Amino acid sequence: MATGTGRGSSRDLLRLGAQKRLKRRILLVGLIFAVLSGLLGWRLVELQVMEPDRYLERGLAQRIRTVTLPAVRGAIVDRNGVDLALSVPRRSVVANPGMIEDPAGAAMALAGVLGTDIDVLEARLSSQRSFVYLDRQVEDEVADNVMALDLSGVYAQPEQARLRPGDGSALALLGRTDIDNNGISGLELIYDGLLSGTNGEMIVEAGLGGSTIPGGEYRVEPAEQGLTLVLTIDRALQFEAERLLADGVEAAGGKGGVLVAMRPESGEILASATVTRGDDGVVRPSTEHKVATWTFEPGSIMKPLTMSAILETGTAAPDTVREVPDSVFVHDSDFKDSFPHGTEQWSVADILRQSSNVGTILWAQELGEEALYRQLLDYGLGSVSSLGFPGEARGILTPVGKWSGTSLPTIAIGQGVSTTPIQMLTAFATMANDGRRPAPTLVRGSLDDGGVFTPTQTGDQIEVVSPGIARSVVSMMEAVVSDGTGTQGQVPGYRVAGKTGTAWKPLAKGGYGEDRDEVRYVASFAGFLPAEAPELVILVVVDEPARQTYSGGRAAAPIFSDYAQFAVRQLRIPSEFERTGLDQVGRVMATTPARAFDLQAAEETALAVVG
Amino acid sequence: MTAVVRPAGRSEAYPDRGTRSSATSKVATSSRPAFGAMGALTVFGLFVALLAMASLHSVLVSGQFEFDALQDRLEYGQERSQVLREEVARLESPSRILSAATGRLGMTPPPNRLYLPAVVPGDPLRPLPGPSENPFSLRVR
Numbered sequence: 062m063a064t065g066t067g068r069g070s071s072r073d074l075l076r077l078g079a080q081k082r083l084k085r086r087i088l089l090v091g092l093i094f095a096v097l098s099g100l101l102g103w104r105l106v107e108l109q110v111m112e113p114d115r116y117l118e119r120g121l122a123q124r125i126r127t128v129t130l131p132a133v134r135g136a137i138v139d140r141n142g143v144d145l146a147l148s149v150p151r152r153s154v155v156a157n158p159g160m161i162e163d164p165a166g167a168a169m170a171l172a173g174v175l176g177t178d179i180d181v182l183e184a185r186l187s188s189q190r191s192f193v194y195l196d197r198q199v200e201d202e203v204a205d206n207v208m209a210l211d212l213s214g215v216y217a218q219p220e221q222a223r224l225r226p227g228d229g230s231a232l233a234l235l236g237r238t239d240i241d242n243n244g245i246s247g248l249e250l251i252y253d254g255l256l257s258g259t260n261g262e263m264i265v266e267a268g269l270g271g272s273t274i275p276g277g278e279y280r281v282e283p284a285e286q287g288l289t290l291v292l293t294i295d296r297a298l299q300f301e302a303e304r305l306l307a308d309g310v311e312a313a314g315g316k317g318g319v320l321v322a323m324r325p326e327s328g329e330i331l332a333s334a335t336v337t338r339g340d341d342g343v344v345r346p347s348t349e350h351k352v353a354t355w356t357f358e359p360g361s362i363m364k365p366l367t368m369s370a371i372l373e374t375g376t377a378a379p380d381t382v383r384e385v386p387d388s389v390f391v392h393d394s395d396f397k398d399s400f401p402h403g404t405e406q407w408s409v410a411d412i413l414r415q416s417s418n419v420g421t422i423l424w425a426q427e428l429g430e431e432a433l434y435r436q437l438l439d440y441g442l443g444s445v446s447s448l449g450f451p452g453e454a455r456g457i458l459t460p461v462g463k464w465s466g467t468s469l470p471t472i473a474i475g476q477g478v479s480t481t482p483i484q485m486l487t488a489f490a491t492m493a494n495d496g497r498r499p500a501p502t503l504v505r506g507s508l509d510d511g512g513v514f515t516p517t518q519t520g521d522q523i524e525v526v527s528p529g530i531a532r533s534v535v536s537m538m539e540a541v542v543s544d545g546t547g548t549q550g551q552v553p554g555y556r557v558a559g560k561t562g563t564a565w566k567p568l569a570k571g572g573y574g575e576d577r578d579e580v581r582y583v584a585s586f587a588g589f590l591p592a593e594a595p596e597l598v599i600l601v602v603v604d605e606p607a608r609q610t611y612s613g614g615r616a617a618a619p620i621f622s623d624y625a626q627f628a629v630r631q632l633r634i635p636s637e638f639e640r641t642g643l644d645q646v647g648r649v650m651a652t653t654p655a656r657a658f659d660l661q662a663a664e665e666t667a668l669a670v671v672g
Numbered sequence: 673m674t675a676v677v678r679p680a681g682r683s684e685a686y687p688d689r690g691t692r693s694s695a696t697s698k699v700a701t702s703s704r705p706a707f708g709a710m711g712a713l714t715v716f717g718l719f720v721a722l723l724a725m726a727s728l729h730s731v732l733v734s735g736q737f738e739f740d741a742l743q744d745r746l747e748y749g750q751e752r753s754q755v756l757r758e759e760v761a762r763l764e765s766p767s768r769i770l771s772a773a774t775g776r777l778g779m780t781p782p783p784n785r786l787y788l789p790a791v792v793p794g795d796p797l798r799p800l801p802g803p804s805e806n807p808f809s810l811r812v813r
Contacts, residue, residue: 133754143761143764144757144758144760144761147754147757147758147761148754149751149754149755149757149758150751150754150755224758226758226761226762226764226765227761227765227766227767228765228767228768229767230765230766230767272736272737272740273736273739273740274736275729275732275733275735275736276732296765296766297766300765300766300767301766304770626785626787630787
C-alpha cells in the first residue's frame with residue numbers, strides 16, 4: 062500500500078512538474094505570440110492610423126500611371142482641303158548617360174545609324190545628366206535601327222514632327238515651328254493658339270507588366286486636338302505663282318519679285334509668292350513674306366488711284382480733255398513723261414492709257430493735296446492691312462501737313478510714297494469691287510475634329526469711291542491693256558483691266574541716282590479679270606529688273622498674263638465666250654471643292670433668307 | 673489480467689459519460705444528415721461563388737486586355753493615318769510631280785499651252801463630239 066502510494070506520489074509529482082513546465086511553456090509561447098501580436102498590431106496601427114498617407118502614396122505610385130495624351134498640332138490646309146503643313150508621329154533617340162557603361166563604344170555604334178559625329182555623341186553619352194537627346198524626330202527606319210542595337214540606356218521617344226509636303230512652297234506664308242512644335246513665324250505663329258490644342262491626361266491603375274488592372278482607377282481627360290486651319294490659298298495657284306514668278310524674274314534679270322492674287326469680292330488671297338535671287342545667282346522662293354513686309358515706291362500703278370480721286374471729286378470726267386505738254390515744272394523740279402511727245406490734247410482716259418506723268422500731275426494739281434491724301438488713306442495706304450502678319454509694314458504716306466512743294470506731283474505718280482504689295486493689291490481690288498475696299502484675308506476658317514467648319518469673321522468693306530467712278534476707272538484701265546502700256550498683260554479670251562508701273566527705286570545713300578547706270582527700277586503690273594465682272598486681281602512686282610526689260614510692261618506684264626491664263630482655268634472663271642449662254646440648261650461650269658463649298662453655302666444662305 | 677485503478681471520484685462520472693454519449697449519439701443521429709447537407713451545400717455554394725467570381729474576373733481581365741489592345745490599335749491607326757496623309761500630300765505636291773516629270777520621266781514643257789474650255793460637256797451651244805471608235809482597243813496592222 063505504502064509502496065503503491067509512494068510510486069503514485071512520485072508519478073504525481075512528475076506529472077505535476079510536467080504540467081507546470083507545460084503551463085510555463087504555454088505561457089511563454091502565449092507571451093511570445095502576444096508580444097509578436099502586439100508588435101504586429103503596433104505596426105498595423107502605425108501603417109493604418111499614424112501615417113497612412115505615406116504608404117498610400119507609395120502604393121499608388123507603384124500602381125497608378127499618369128500618361129500625358131499629347132494634343133496633335135492642327136494641320137494647315139489650302140482652300141480645297143489639301144495639306145500644306147501637318148504633324149506626323151516621329152521618334153526621337155534619347156539616352157540616360159548614367160546607364161551607359163561604354164560611352165565610346167555606344168557612340169561609335171550610334172554614329173553609323175544616326176549619321177552624327179562620334180565625338181558629339183560621345184560627349185552627350187558621357188554627360189552627367191540623366192536625359193540627353195541624341196537625335197530628334199528621326200525617320201522610323203532610323204529609330205528601328207537604333208533600337209536594334211539594343212544599347213542599354215538608349216531609347217526611342219515618340220514625338221510629333223511638323224512637315225510641309227510641298228517642300229518650300231508657301232514657306233514664307235506658312236512660317237515655321239520650332240522643334241517642339243511652337244509656331245515661330247508666319248501663320249504658324251499667328252494662329253499658334255488655335256493650332257496647338259491642349260494636352261490631355263490618362264490616369265490608369267496598372268499591374269506589374271504594365272497592363273491595366275480591371276476595375277481599377279481609370280480616368281481619361283482627352284486631349285483637345287489643334288484645329289485645322291483652312292487657308293484661302295490654292296496650292297496649285299501658289300505653286301504656279303512661285304514657278305512663273307521665278308522664271309519671270311530670271312528672264313527679266315531681276316533681283317527678286319512678288320506675285321499676289323486675290324478675289325476682289327471677298328478679299329481672299331489665293332496665292333502669295335515671293336522670290337529672291339540668292340548669292341549663287343539662282344532665283345528661288347523666299348522665306349520672307351515680302352507681300353506684307355516689303356515696301357516699295359509703286360510708280361505708275363498709283364495713277365489709277367489718283368485718277369479715281371480726280372473723278373470722284375468731280376475735278377474731271379474720263380473724257381475731259383486737256384493740254385498735256387512733254388514736261389511740267391513744279392516747285393523746283395522738272396517732271397517729264399517717259400517718252401518724248403509734243404503738246405497733246407489728251408483726255409483723262411488717254412493720260413492713263415499712255416501713263417503720262419505730266420498729265421497726271423496737272424490734274425492732281427487741280428485736285429489738291431488734301432483730296433489726294435484722303436483718297437490714298439481710304440485705299441488703305443499708310444496703314445497695316447487686316448492680315449495681321451508678323452512684321453507687316455505700313456508703308457510711308459507722309460501726312461499732308463508735312464508735304465513739300467514736290468510731294469503732290471511725286472505722290473500722284475507713285476514716287477515719294479512707299480507701299481506694301483498687299484496695300485496696292487487691295488487698292489486695285491477696291492476698284493474691281495465697285496469701289497468697296499475688301500479686307501484682305503489668308504484664312505477661310507477652322508475645322509475641328511468632327512469636321513465642323515467655323516468661318517473667320519471677315520472685315521467690313523469700306524466704300525472708297527462710288528461704283529460708277531470705279532467702273533469708269535476700270536474702263537480706262539481696260540484701254541491700258543488693250544491699247545496702252547500694258548498690252549503684254551493681255552489674256553486670250555478675257556477682258557483685262559490693268560496698269561503698268563515703272564518706279565525709280567530709292568538708293569541706300571538717298572535719292573534715286575544721278576547717272577543712268579546708277580538708277581534702279583521696280584517694275585510692276587496690277588490688273589484684274591474679267592474686266593466686266595472681276596473675279597481675280599493680280600499684282601506682279603519685279604525688283605531691279607535688268608536695263609533691257611526695266612519697264613512694268615515688259616518685265617511684269619508677261620508674268621501677269623502667263624499666271625492669269627493658268628489661274629482662270631484653275632478657278633474655273635469662264636472666258637467671255639464661255640460666259641455666253643452659261644445660264645442655259647445643260648451648260649455647267651466645272652468646279653473645284655472650294656467653289657462647290659461656296660456655291661453650297663450661298664444656296665443655303667439663300668434658302669435661309671427665303672425661309 | 674490487468675487491474676485498472678480509477679480514481680474514486682471519477683468512477684461515478686462514467687455512467688454520466690455513457691448517458692451523455694448516448695444522448696449525443698441520439699442528437700447526432702437525427703441532425704448529422706442536415707448538418708452534412710448544409711455543410712456540403714455551403715461548400716458547394718462557396719465553390720460556385722468563387723468560380724463565378726473567378727470567371728467574372730477572367731472576363732474582366734480579358735475584356736480589359738482587349739480594350740487595351742484596341743486602344744493601342746486605335747493609336748497606331750491614328751498615327752499611321754497621319755503618316756499616310758503626309759505621304760499622299762507629298763506625292764500629290766506639284767513640285768514632286770514636276771521634278772518627277774522633268775527628271776525621271778524626261779518630259780519637257782510644251783512650247784505652247786492649249787487650254788481646254790472650262791465648260792463641261794453638255795454644252796448645247798458647242799457640244800464636244802463623242803469618240804468615233806473605241807479609243808482603248810488595240811489594232812494590229
